[in-house]
């Protein structure tokens with residue numbers, strides 16, 4: 001998801017920390033909320049208890065006063081005789097002494113007697129009812145629409161002759177006193193249930209929060225404390241979310257039971273939580289600062305961890321592209337250890353490659369550069385010099401075979417080495433290599449053909465001087481041919497091949513030296529006529545495929561085969577593929593030819609399947625074709641349509657010509673299930689790590705090396721290193737050209753995966769191959785590896 005590990009780590013840590021922080025903040029908030037509700041609840045009930053005591057104190061005071069009056073003999077007499085003047089004076093006296101707001105007498109008929117009531121005023125029926133029901137009533141009483149705390153005392157003489165009622169106005173002052181007594185800033189309200197069924201604020205204090213109207217609050221308060229609502233003591237806490245407040249409701253005793261009244265203590269949680277909120281803000285600020293520090297810290301730490309990993313990654317990618325890769329080692333931790341091991345591995349790969357390349361480019365008998373070494377040098381010269389000034393010469397020891405049978409193989413190799421040493425000793429600027437067992441090749445710079453010929457004559461002269469090898473004096477004659485790199489365009493021969501032809505031409509003319517004679521060499525248009533008859537041969541069915549089995553060295557059986565092209569010409573007989581494939585490549589006939597080979601391989605594979613032998617067939621695909629997209633598209637279409645199981649054998653040079661395109665096409669092929677095999681490995685110059693960029697599953701070691709193994713020379717070492725290196729790059733190794741049991745055994749011991757060669761079976765037409773395979777099936781069980789078809 002992220003391109004950089006350090007970003008990913010920093011973000012993960014930040015997210016985790018942020019999550020923890022949020023959880024802590026939530027937990028704090030929940031705790032604060034619960035705590036403040038708890039505190040409010042406790043405070044509410046404390047305040048309510050205070051109010052209870054105040055209420056009772058006053059009720060007691062009023063009752064005592066009323067009682068004293070009701071028992072007073074004179075007063076009773078005045079009530080009994082209806083002496084209103086005495087009654088009023090007594091009431092007035094008490095009213096002003098005890099600060100009562102109202103004091104009056106009610107007689108059993110409901111007549112009122114008090115200083116502020118007119119003569120003959122009647123008590124409200126509800127009041128009378130209340131007094132009749134409970135002669136010592138006490139509680140909230142509405143008088144002229146205002147709430148009072150009232151008590152009544154019966155006047156008996158000795159029968160009931162009336163009641164003395166004392167009342168104190170309930171209002172803001174009492175509530176204010178209650179508010180002041182409370183430790184928390186609460187607001188007290190008194191609500192009365194009016195006659196019209198509405199709840200009214202009885203204290204006219206106002207000051208309620210904006211969310212809920214007083215009526216509404218009263219409604220809820222009564223609902224909560226209504227008998228039967230679950231409230232035990234007529235006391236309840238209710239939440240008012242609209243104002244974020246809590247209210248404690250306390251139902252008040254009603255004088256006659258008909259005036260529901262309640263005290264509501266309201267407390268705003270917002271006020272309570274305000275200082276917690278600032279604490280929460282502080283926690284969040286500290287947390288945020290911590291988050292920034294954490295992101296910076298983890299960025300720094302992960303940068304320190306991933307920095308060296310990035311270095312390793314970059315070095316590994318360079319190594320994969322065949323470059324030298326070294327990583328700087330810092331510190332002594334696991335990553336540093338990895339870097340050290342990486343460097344060792346990288347050095348080892350480089351050293352082994354150097355050695356393999358050296359082995360591949362040098363003749364192991366004489367240590368001289370071989371043909372590949374010579375080619376490499378030519379490539380370097382071509383990059384700097386005009387081809388008209390590059391010359392190649394081939395020097396052959398006359399009658400070498402006789403010389404060799406006289407002095408033996410070892411001495412004749414020393415002879416060749418001695419001649420090469422003489423040449424390099426006298427002509428330092430020349431590059432000398434061994435081209436074949438009996439020829440040396442020289443590549444050099446000269447101003448003109450005459451100058452080149454002069455040099456070559458001098459060399460031939462020098463080389464033909466008698467020499468001493470161990471005890472023997474040996475006289476040899478050397479013949480040399482020379483060719484110019486600039487004028488080979490109209491032949492298909494390479495510079496050294498032309499020089500070799502020139503040497504043969506010199507021998508034919510019995511001269512010591514000669515330069516390449518174009519006319520004597522012949523007409524290349526013959527090649528074109530060969531192509532014409534090949535196209536015709538294709539339509540006439542002269543071409544077919546011969547299949548050569550590939551032995552799986554682990555499974556011990558034939559698991560695949562290589563399809564090789566054959567051309568039986570009606571007049572000229574069998575024409576080997578080497579004679580026309582190269583030509584087809586150069587004349588553009590290779591594309592239709594390969595299309596044909598693929599189609600034929602698909603149909604041959606079908607025949608094998610019908611005979612119960614399902615196996616992969618390898619097809620040789622010329623390097624020039626692989627970067628041809630039309631070819632690849634058609635091949636993919638055919639393979640997908642038929643479900644064929646094919647492998648393309650491609651020589652490494654194909655990739656070197658147009659690496660990007662060739663690799664892309666090969667990836668498409670691989671994705672479509674087509675196997676890719678690098679053919680003739682070792683005959684080219686590329687390094688294994690370069691081949692790493694090719695998406696191949698198989699590396700096919702060139703038969704010259706496989707055959708060289710049997711002779712016990714350094715080819716065996718080369719094959720072994722190649723097998724190991726290819727395996728370490730995840731490729732299987734096939735060896736071709738296996739002609740003897742010894743070589744097969746050696747290959748198996750070295751860990752090669754597949755072997756192919758005349759020792760196992762020769763290429764054969766499909767019908768023979770089917771028979772061969774079916775016959776092989778009959779021999780069971782087979783020990784591994786079984787060399788079927790050989791017995």
Ligand code: C2E
Nearest residue numbers: 564565577578581597620621622737738739756757758759
């Ligand atoms: P190659 O791809 O290296 O094929 C292996 C050659 O080695 C074949 O020669 C095969 O017959 C030969 N061979 C197999 N086992 C042994 C052995 O034990 N000892 C020896 N000395 N030789 C062995 P062939 O069939 O003559 O093919 C020569 C080359 O022609 C092939 O070399 C391949 O490069 C090319 N070629 C053959 N068929 C096709 C084709 O259909 N398309 C293309 N583009 N090239 C092809």
Ligand code: CA
Nearest residue numbers: 562620649679
């Ligand atoms: Ca091949």
Ligand code: CA
Nearest residue numbers: 679680702736
């Ligand atoms: Ca090959």
